[in-house]
Amino acid sequence: xxxxxxxxxxxxxxxxxxxxxxxxxxxxxxxxxxxxxxxxxxxxxxxxxxxxxxxxxxxxxxxxxxxxxxxxxxxxxxxxxxxxxxxxxxxxxxxxxxxxxxxxxxxxxxxxxxxxxxxxxxxxxxxxxxxxxxxxxxxxxxxxxxxx
Numbered sequence: 001x002x003x004x005x006x007x008x009x010x011x012x013x014x015x016x017x018x019x020x021x022x023x024x025x026x027x028x029x030x031x032x033x034x035x036x037x038x039x040x041x042x043x044x045x046x047x048x049x050x051x052x053x054x055x056x057x058x059x060x061x062x063x064x065x066x067x068x069x070x071x072x073x074x075x076x077x078x079x080x081x082x083x084x085x086x087x088x089x090x091x092x093x094x095x096x097x098x099x100x101x102x103x104x105x106x107x108x109x110x111x112x113x114x115x116x117x118x119x120x121x122x123x124x125x126x127x128x129x130x131x132x133x134x135x136x137x138x139x140x141x142x143x144x145x146x147x148x
Contacts, residue, residue, distance in 0.1 A: 031137040041138035046089075046096030049134065057134075059127035061090050066119030070103055070111050077125040078110075081132055088124040088131055089117060095124065095131055 032041045037053035049057075064071050077087050079097065086097040098116035105111075117123075124131060 031140075038134050038138045040094075042094070043139070045092075046094040047135055047138045048093050049095065053134070057127040057130040059124055059131065061122035061124050064117060064119055064121050064123065068119065070113050071117065071123075072109055072111050073123050074125045075105075075108050075110055077123050077128075079128045079132060087112070087114075088128060090122040090124060091120075095135070097132075097135060 030036075032038045032047075037050050037056075038047055039050050040048035062073060062077070073087065079086050079088065087100055089096050089098045096116075098114055100112045100114035100117070103111040103113055
């Protein structure tokens with residue numbers, strides 16, 4: 001539990017410059033905007049990040065083949081957050097956390113299917129913790145204790 005807390009604090013410290021504005025009270029600073037690390041947020045589409053944020057988070061993606069119904073992805077693409085187990089899809093510049101079903105597993109990879117995926121989508125397999133922190137920041141109102 002302590003390790004998770006330390007990771008969360010580290011992620012916050014990395015994200016902080018992307019969504020606070022110089023000279024503005026940090027608690028009042030919006031986390032989404034054209035001059036922020038999170039440039040756009042939509043409940044249905046997901047979040048869009050600035051080029052600088054993508055570079056700093058060192059996120060890597062794997063493009064899904066257009067003809068497949070099942071996709072093989074690296075195990076590192078799976079995000080476990082509390083009781084939720086998801087993957088992040090990149091489509092049209094938006095990162096969105098989606099549900100999936102594991103069909104089979106082997107060392108370091110798995111075959112999955114998901115109604116939220118289609119050929120041409122990309123799956124994020126590095127930088128997931130930063131992406132989750134950005135998502136929480138984008139969808140939290142500031143008065144609530146949690147995001148989304």
